[in-house]
Amino acid sequence: MKSDTARNNTLLSRTEEFAGGDPPPGVDRRAFLMRSAVISSAAVIAGCSVPDKEKTAAATPPPAEKSGALSADLEVVRKSKGPVMTTLDEFYKVGPGPSSSHTIGPMRITYDFYQRCTKLPAAELAKVTGLKVHLFGSLSATGKGHGTERASLAGVLGKEPATVEPEFLDGLLANPDKTYPVKLGDKTLQLSLKDVIYDSPKGNFPHPNTMTCKLLAGGDVLLEQEYYSVGGGFIEWKGYQPPKKGQPKFPYSTMKELQEHAAKNKLSIAQVVMANEVAVSGKSEADIQAFIDKIHNAMVSIVKSGLKAPPGVLPGPIKLKTKAGEVYKRAMDDKYERQRGVGVVSAYALAGSEENGRGHLVVTAPTGGSAGVLPAIVYVLGEGGRVLPKEKLRDGFLAAAAIGYLCKHNATLSGAEGGCQAEIGVASAMGAAFIAQAHGFDHQVIANAAESALQHHLGLTCDPVAGFVQVPCIERCAFGAVKAWTGFMIASNEIPSNRRVDFDTTVAAMALTAKEMNSKYKETSEGGLAVSLVLC
Numbered sequence: 081m082k083s084d085t086a087r088n089n090t091l092l093s094r095t096e097e098f099a100g101g102d103p104p105p106g107v108d109r110r111a112f113l114m115r116s117a118v119i120s121s122a123a124v125i126a127g128c129s130v131p132d133k134e135k136t137a138a139a140t141p142p143p144a145e146k147s148g149a150l151s152a153d154l155e156v157v158r159k160s161k162g163p164v165m166t167t168l169d170e171f172y173k174v175g176p177g178p179s180s181s182h183t184i185g186p187m188r189i190t191y192d193f194y195q196r197c198t199k200l201p202a203a204e205l206a207k208v209t210g211l212k213v214h215l216f217g218s219l220s221a222t223g224k225g226h227g228t229e230r231a232s233l234a235g236v237l238g239k240e241p242a243t244v245e246p247e248f249l250d251g252l253l254a255n256p257d258k259t260y261p262v263k264l265g266d267k268t269l270q271l272s273l274k275d276v277i278y279d280s281p282k283g284n285f286p287h288p289n290t291m292t293c294k295l296l297a298g299g300d301v302l303l304e305q306e307y308y309s310v311g312g313g314f315i316e317w318k319g320y321q322p323p324k325k326g327q328p329k330f331p332y333s334t335m336k337e338l339q340e341h342a343a344k345n346k347l348s349i350a351q352v353v354m355a356n357e358v359a360v361s362g363k364s365e366a367d368i369q370a371f372i373d374k375i376h377n378a379m380v381s382i383v384k385s386g387l388k389a390p391p392g393v394l395p396g397p398i399k400l401k402t403k404a405g406e407v408y409k410r411a412m413d414d415k416y417e418r419q420r421g422v423g424v425v426s427a428y429a430l431a432g433s434e435e436n437g438r439g440h441l442v443v444t445a446p447t448g449g450s451a452g453v454l455p456a457i458v459y460v461l462g463e464g465g466r467v468l469p470k471e472k473l474r475d476g477f478l479a480a481a482a483i484g485y486l487c488k489h490n491a492t493l494s495g496a497e498g499g500c501q502a503e504i505g506v507a508s509a510m511g512a513a514f515i516a517q518a519h520g521f522d523h524q525v526i527a528n529a530a531e532s533a534l535q536h537h538l539g540l541t542c543d544p545v546a547g548f549v550q551v552p553c554i555e556r557c558a559f560g561a562v563k564a565w566t567g568f569m570i571a572s573n574e575i576p577s578n579r580r581v582d583f584d585t586t587v588a589a590m591a592l593t594a595k596e597m598n599s600k601y602k603e604t605s606e607g608g609l610a611v612s613l614v615l616c
Contacts, residue, residue: 151286163331164485167361172375173313173444175241177436178549180448182226185309190235193293205265207297214279216290218496221281221604225547229276246440288496311494312446328356335583342523349523350475353482372477379455386431394437396548404431426558428456433557437550446484446493449549450507452557457511472518479517480510483530491591495542495603498594504560505537511564524576531583533567541601543608
């Protein structure tokens with residue numbers, strides 16, 4: 081009889097046999113690989129082989145709904161086949177809430193389109209009579225509640241996410257019929273929110289967050305571009321080619337490979353990520369540290385602003401009352417110290433998420449909807465709690481980014497593609513890794529902490545009431561921050577090698593769950609709380 085080790089080695093070799101091959105004709109490769117990985121991992125854990133009929137099931141996923149399938153032409157899909165190439169300044173982005181994919185992404189898109197328009201020949205610009213932005217899919221379904229039309233108009237008006245004044249966006253909301261001048265050559269257009277059109281929420285789009293921008297001369301189109309807001313504020317367009325980058329010093333596309341680099345070179349996760357940041361971006365370590373400090377300061381400011389904000393009601397039909405300051409005060413008055421800690425972390429997360437709900441500036445970590453989670457961890461480990469040294473916090477940011485990179489690379493960060501597991505779940509996993517790295521734990525504890533936090537968000541739907549990033553989003557950030565601590569506490573107190581589910585398996589499960597999740601629960605406000613809660 082074979083030993084357990086020999087049997088598992090045989091199973092692992094068989095896993096490569098069917099999970100590493102090419103999918104059958106007509107089957108989406110990404111879905112095939114994700115499903116195969118999950119089935120094969122389950123087989124190894126259970127100590128049994130995979131029957132032929134299960135291989136067939138892995139190779140033949142149920143047909144995806146047209147509105148949820150991703151085009152194979154998207155770079156976010158193509159680059160999942162190589163090493164991680166994302167950098168910190170792409171990942172941690174400052175911009176207005178309430179959603180990185182519905183606010184920051186569209187603002188970047190229309191700003192890009194405006195810049196393209198300015199480069200047209202003068203003779204073409206002389207013909208211009210109008211500019212229209214069309215929103216499709218999830219952007220059309222829930223864009224009203226996310227402020228997508230305001231962000232889209234702001235981009236055309238030359239505003240960028242990192243520097244736009246929240247008061248300007250508030251002004252767009254307060255004056256919906258006001259027109260604004262947009263100069264193109266010798267022509268000056270008068271544009272308003274009415275030039276942003278909520279088009280078809282259903283259709284066979286390349287990405288659930290698709291939009292088109294058109295520059296018009298009467299009934300003729302002078303310039304048109306199709307764009308995609310692919311999550312976390314990342315954008316692409318039809319014919320998109322990624323910018324040239326350097327090659328990573330330690331190439332990895334899975335947590336297993338990342339850990340192997342750390343173990344072989346006697347480096348921490350943070351050190352491996354820093355080496356790659358330098359190699360890929362071409363920046364110095366000092367430049368990268370300065371950027372991390374900038375993001376750190378932004379997160380601290382967000383939490384402080386949220387805590388100091390007077391009690392009030394957030395914009396929109398829900399009439400949701402804010403509570404971050406009250407939760408913080410009551411937590412600090414709690415006579416039970418352990419309860420106090422949970423309450424304080426929750427208050428910090430509520431503060432950041434309420435700022436997002438106001439449409440004020442936040443940091444994508446990884447998205448706007450999850451923008452309360454990591455700031456809560458950062459603040460409680462820094463000046464709002466344990467006061468860890470700045471160097472330790474920098475390391476935490478690097479380790480957290482690695483978790484976000486891997487989830488983006490092998491699954492998704494988009495609520496419109498994967499539900500809230502892709503936003504709050506990833507943010508919680510990033511927070512758990514941040515805590516473990518900042519406290520100096522080794523790569524296995526970091527991986528286990530992130531896995532634990534992510535695993536217990538699997539299947540979490542995105543069902544924003546009235547399309548606003550308020551219910552359930554704000555409280556979910558608090559739960560995500562607390563789960564990050566729970567994941568860290570479990571991982572740091574268990575025997576690391578005893579964990580039966582690894583991070584890569586859980587990311588594969590998230591990707592598969594995202595693929596099979598009904599589109600009603602992917603930021604469309606067509607299911608769950610969005611249809612259960614009656615507003616009156």
